[in-house]
Amino acid sequence: MTVSADSPPADGGLPDPEAVLDELLELGAVTEGDDGSLSTTSAFEDVRRVYHDTYARMDDGGVESTVADLFGVDRTEAAALLDSGEVTRADVTAYLSVRSFADGALDSPTLAVAANLLVRLGPGTPVPEAFEELDDGTYRSFLDSNAEAVLTVWRNYCDPCEAMKEDLPAILDAVPDGVATAGVDGEAVPEFRREFGVESAPAVLIFRDGELRETLTGRRRPETLADRFADAFGADA
Incomplete structure (x- = not known):
């Protein structure tokens, strides 16, 4: 400079x-x-x-x-x-x-x-400590090892992300037992974003049987996510 x-x-x-x-x-x-x-x-x-x-x-x-x-x-x-x-x-x-x-x-x-x-x-990772952080070199092996998973996308300088972090304990409580969770820094995973078509944060990606079932973008309340998790991971899903 x-x-x-x-x-x-x-x-x-x-x-x-x-x-x-x-x-x-x-x-x-x-x-x-x-x-x-x-x-x-x-x-x-x-x-x-x-x-x-x-x-x-x-x-x-x-x-x-x-x-x-x-x-x-x-x-x-x-x-x-x-x-x-x-x-x-x-x-x-x-x-x-x-x-x-x-x-x-x-x-x-x-x-x-x-x-x-x-x-x-830089500002450090935006991924909350409660999540295992994945990158373009690790997300595929994580999904291969966890057929049922919830992946979250975060970004620095993202007000909705910061707001959603306030609800994190309730969001994690809503994830059914046996469903793996992880997070990514949305600005550091171009391959992940391309594969799953994610261009905004926060985002919640729901995987069942190894396939992406739903992507929820923007801040979502714990009760909304609880309903979506129940739909995705319920016995009849």
Whole structure:
């Protein structure tokens, strides 16, 4: 990402990523797990969600204007940066988000490095801990081993997904005994989505006898899902 530096380092280069990571940890934008893994915090993601929603819908001209304003370039250069992939909407979202989150604590070069780190870190998996998480390399073997299954699809920055998670204990209680459950990150499983025609989240896929019987998209109440599970897995289904 190319930026115009407000306060460039003494050597004229960008700050060391490890030092910037330490600053993000201190600010509370990133957290380190017991196993040493790094992920963004929910507090930071609450900020990023706002910018993500704005820039996901914005037309190309609006994004070009933002890049030009942020990085001190003209519209033609901004368009070229976006067309080449040197700057992406995700970069813009991360830059604006960490600038807002840091509230003036980071200069422009540090923000640029921080944004790059935050794009790569991402928000972590949206799949609730209650589910085994599958990916394109494991979902087929899971279904081959579980003829009766309920697979759920989740996505980050998805308000209906977050709302449905509040009902998760009741939803899991509605799943009949002997029916396996698992979840996928909808943005990380293109093969799964293509095979089953799923393009939205949240979604609940019901499998019986190894075949997809029904796909329910959007937030569904536990009582609605309980009825669908009973229909699908009942003795006469």
